[in-house]
Amino acid sequence: GENVEQHPSTLSVQEGDSAVIKCTYSDSASNYFPWYKQELGKRPQLIIDIRSNVGEKKDQRIAVTLNKTAKHFSLHITETQPEDSAVYFCALSGGYNKLIFGAGTRLAVHP
Amino acid sequence: DTGVSQDPRHKITKRGQNVTFRCDPISEHNRLYWYRQTLGQGPEFLTYFQNEAQLEKSRLLSDRFSAERPKGSFSTLEIQRTEQGDSAMYLCASSPSGTDTQYFGPGTRLTVL
Numbered sequence: 001g002e003n004v005e006q007h008p009s010t011l012s013v014q015e016g017d018s019a020v021i022k023c024t025y026s027d028s029a030s031n032y033f034p035w036y037k038q039e040l041g042k043r044p045q046l047i048i049d050i051r052s053n054v055g056e057k058k059d060q061r062i063a064v065t066l067n068k069t070a071k072h073f074s075l076h077i078t079e080t081q082p083e084d085s086a087v088y089f090c091a092l093s094g095g096y097n098k099l100i101f102g103a104g105t106r107l108a109v110h111p
Numbered sequence: 112d113t114g115v116s117q118d119p120r121h122k123i124t125k126r127g128q129n130v131t132f133r134c135d136p137i138s139e140h141n142r143l144y145w146y147r148q149t150l151g152q153g154p155e156f157l158t159y160f161q162n163e164a165q166l167e168k169s170r171l172l173s174d175r176f177s178a179e180r181p182k183g184s185f186s187t188l189e190i191q192r193t194e195q196g197d198s199a200m201y202l203c204a205s206s207p208s209g210t211d212t213q214y215f216g217p218g219t220r221l222t223v224l
Contacts, residue, residue: 006153023131032211043115044154044203051211056194059202096167098144099204101153 001092002027006102013080016111021105023090024072030049031074033066038104045077047088048075080109114135115205115216123194123222131189132219136205143186144213145178147171148200157201160186193223 006023013019023033034049050057050064050073057064061080066073077084087106091099116135124130136143141162141189146154157176159167163182170177175193180186200220204213 032207034212037216043217046212046214049212091153093211094156096159096161097206097213098159098167099144099146099155099213100156104151104153 001099002030002092004090004092004100004102005067006105007089008105010106010108012108012110015080015082017080019075019080019084019107019109020078021075021088021090022072023074023092023102025092026071027092027094028068028071030092030094032097033064033065034090034091034099035075036089036101037086038089042090057081077107080107082109082111085109115203115214115220117201117203118125119219120217121222122180123224125183125224126195128195129189129191130193130194130221131187132201133223134188134203134205134216136184136186136203137207137214138221139212140205140207141183142206142208142213143180144204144206145186146204147186148202148218154202157188168193190221193221195223198222198223 031052036044038044065078087104090102118133143160145157148154169178189216200218202218203216206213
């Protein structure tokens with residue numbers, strides 16, 4: 001079945017630095033790639049998504065890039081703040097639009 | 112709160128007991144998904160409903176698991192004869208037709224002793 005590999009599993013940055021998380025996948029039929037943020041004990045929250053007909057999307061300090069040929073997509077967070085600390089999950093859509101998630105990246109932003 | 116709601120938020124049960132969880136999706140969302148999330152992992156797909164029809168079930172959903180969405184609104188997930196390996200967070204998500212975006216509920220954390 002479809003598989004998503006997410007790297008790194010943990011990421012520690014200083015406040016103000018940038019953070020990049022990358023995911024690779026195998027099924028070329030996927031056409032929807034969301035990113036979710038999950039704080040401890042809370043529900044996953046959609047922060048940005050991208051569809052296969054575009055290569056890049058930006059929303060304030062967050063951007064996502066997609067390379068369908070190489071089958072990878074990345075989350076970029078600029079000017080990180082302590083409140084960005086959380087676990088971030090990449091995902092892609094499978095049949096019936098079910099989401100297939102990566103294993104997550106625990107991001108720690110140190111003041 | 113007009114988001115996805117789940118009940119109960121926490122459930123502690125003894126091995127061998129049956130448990131049932133409820134999910135209320137966002138109003139008029141015809142698609143409903145159940146996922147399971149274990150510690151340190153991403154959510155894993157369990158099953159999908161479009162209105163009242165259950166259209167897909169994961170191989171993770173053994174015959175001890177059953178889900179329903181009788182009127183195409185709320186959904187229930189029942190686990191019979193619980194095992195310690197069933198301990199996890201059970202997440203529900205809903206989505207309106209015509210979009211890929213899924214909105215998650217707060218989850219039900221199940222602990223099987």
